[in-house]
Amino acid sequence: MSVIPLAPAPAFRGRIGRDPRSGHYAVPRRYRLHLSPGHDDCLRIAVVHSLLGLDEVCPVTVLDPGSGCADGGHPALRPLYEASAHHYRGPAVAPVLSDDWSGRIVSTHAPDIMRDLARHFASAGPELYPCGEDAAIEAVEQLCVRAADPAVRDLLEERLTAHPYVLGERLTAADVEVWVALTRPGTAAHRTDDHPALWSHVRRLSAHPAFARHRGDRPD
Numbered sequence: 001m002s003v004i005p006l007a008p009a010p011a012f013r014g015r016i017g018r019d020p021r022s023g024h025y026a027v028p029r030r031y032r033l034h035l036s037p038g039h040d041d042c043l044r045i046a047v048v049h050s051l052l053g054l055d056e057v058c059p060v061t062v063l064d065p066g067s068g069c070a071d072g073g074h075p076a077l078r079p080l081y082e083a084s085a086h087h088y089r090g091p092a093v094a095p096v097l098s099d100d101w102s103g104r105i106v107s108t109h110a111p112d113i114m115r116d117l118a119r120h121f122a123s124a125g126p127e128l129y130p131c132g133e134d135a136a137i138e139a140v141e142q143l144c145v146r147a148a149d150p151a152v153r154d155l156l157e158e159r160l161t162a163h164p165y166v167l168g169e170r171l172t173a174a175d176v177e178v179w180v181a182l183t184r185p186g187t188a189a190h191r192t193d194d195h196p197a198l199w200s201h202v203r204r205l206s207a208h209p210a211f212a213r214h215r216g217d218r219p220d
Contacts (some may be wrong), residue, residue: 003078007062011109012096012106012107012108012109013109013112014105014107015106015112015116016120021155024106024119028056028058028121029058029059029100030099030100031058031097031098031099031100031106032097033038033060033061033095033113034048034074034077034080034096035060035062035094035095036095037062037065037066037216038065038216039095040100040180040181042110043175043214045117045178045190046120046213047179047180048114048173049117049212050213051171051176052121052122052124054121056083058117058121061076063077068103071090071091073090073093074092074093077093077094077096078092080092080098080104081105082097083102092107094108095113096214097107097116114128118173126170126172128173130170133167133174137172137173137174137176140166140174140178141177143155144180144181145181147178147181150194153194154195156178156195156198157195157198160200160201164201166201170174175205178198178201179206179211182198182199182202183202183206183215
């Protein structure tokens with residue numbers, strides 16, 4: 001397993017089904033998600049997981065947010081990190097996609113995890129990563145980093161005035177990105193009446209069972 005050093009913790013970037021040499025074949029119930037409530041990357045993965053109906057295919061372990069360490073890690077994840085990186089001493093952070101067969105981490109990189117779940121395990125639900133839309137979805141991911149910027153909201157408002165979803169006529173991962181970004185407490189505090197189509201879209205998604213299931217303490 002290769003580990004790319006990043007702050008504050010390394011990012012494990014294994015992929016399911018991408019390279020036969022990795023041994024990470026798409027086998028139902030082989031992999032497990034470890035997600036922490038209130039964490040944006042975990043929330044994105046959780047919504048995608050629910051939209052695709054993967055409860056039986058890829059089980060989820062919900063971490064206790066009250067049991068975290070001062071470094072932001074979770075004691076429950078420590079064995080996985082130590083098994084996956086020799087002499088690992090950094091924070092054991094979520095999200096984690098683990099391999100139950102080996103007891104090691106496959107990935108901690110949310111965009112890769114979501115794409116692999118959608119492309120290798122989805123048999124129902126929307127096509128969240130349609131062929132040819134990778135660049136457009138990545139562009140929305142980057143926009144959502146600046147979701148509090150009025151210029152970003154203006155652009156999303158323009159799109160959602162013309163179409164029912166961010167990329168056109170159907171729900172995609174781009175809509176998940178926008179929903180998570182705009183229901184983030186710090187970002188939602190900047191809600192105004194200047195973007196009616198955008199906020200109507202957020203409310204509509206919040207009413208969808210796959211989103212509502214994970215809304216928690218997100219604002220209405």
